[in-house]
Amino acid sequence: MPRLLIVHHTPSPALQAMFEAVVAGASTPEIEGVEVVRRAALSTTAVDVLEADGYLLGTPANLGYMSGALKHFFxxxxxxxLDSTRGRPYGLYVHGNNDVAGAVRSVETATTGLGWAKVAPHVTVTGDVGKVQEEACWELGATVAAQLST
Structure with a gap:
């Protein structure tokens, strides 16, 4: 069964709402045959990544960069x-109070180096997370999971 690994750093209520929506989308009953595994960025190992077939990444934008926890993950x-995961699909969601561009750019640099394939538009949110943003996160989770569905 294909495995989708959700690697996240979720220190705020806004990111918690985004994370829960991503998990709900990835776990929707309409997508069959995909195991969804959730790991905090600081506890995710190379074995977790190697055992997964696709990835969802979640981070706050901290001082114009991805969180230190997600940086530690990378x-x-x-x-x-590096050599074993090239071409695998991934998606990204980012929350910031006023700007997320640097965080997105830093994650894209790492995923480009790894050779991962972006399969959905990034979900970026500045400020409050509402219904529209949660729906976008749900779609992100469902889209990446559907790439792995058997």
Whole structure:
């Protein structure tokens, strides 16, 4: 069964709402045959990444960059997974109070280096997370999971 790994750093209520919507979309009953695994960025290992067939990444925008937790994730898994995970699909959601461009750019740099394939538009939110943003996160989760559906 294909495995979708959701790697997240969820320190705020806004990111919690986005995370829950992504999980709900990835786990929707309409998408069959995909195991959804959730891991906090600080506890995700290279084995978790190697055992997955696709990825959803969630981070706050901190000082114009991805969170330190997600950066630690990439530092931990980059070289052990570099050759084995090329071409795998991924999606990204980011929350910031006023700007998310630097965080998106930093994640794109890492995923480009890994050779992962962006399969859906990034969901970026500044400020409050409402119904529209939660629906976009749900769609992101469902879209990436559907890429793996058997």
């Amino acid at each position: 530092d931990t898994v980059y070289y052990p997974c």
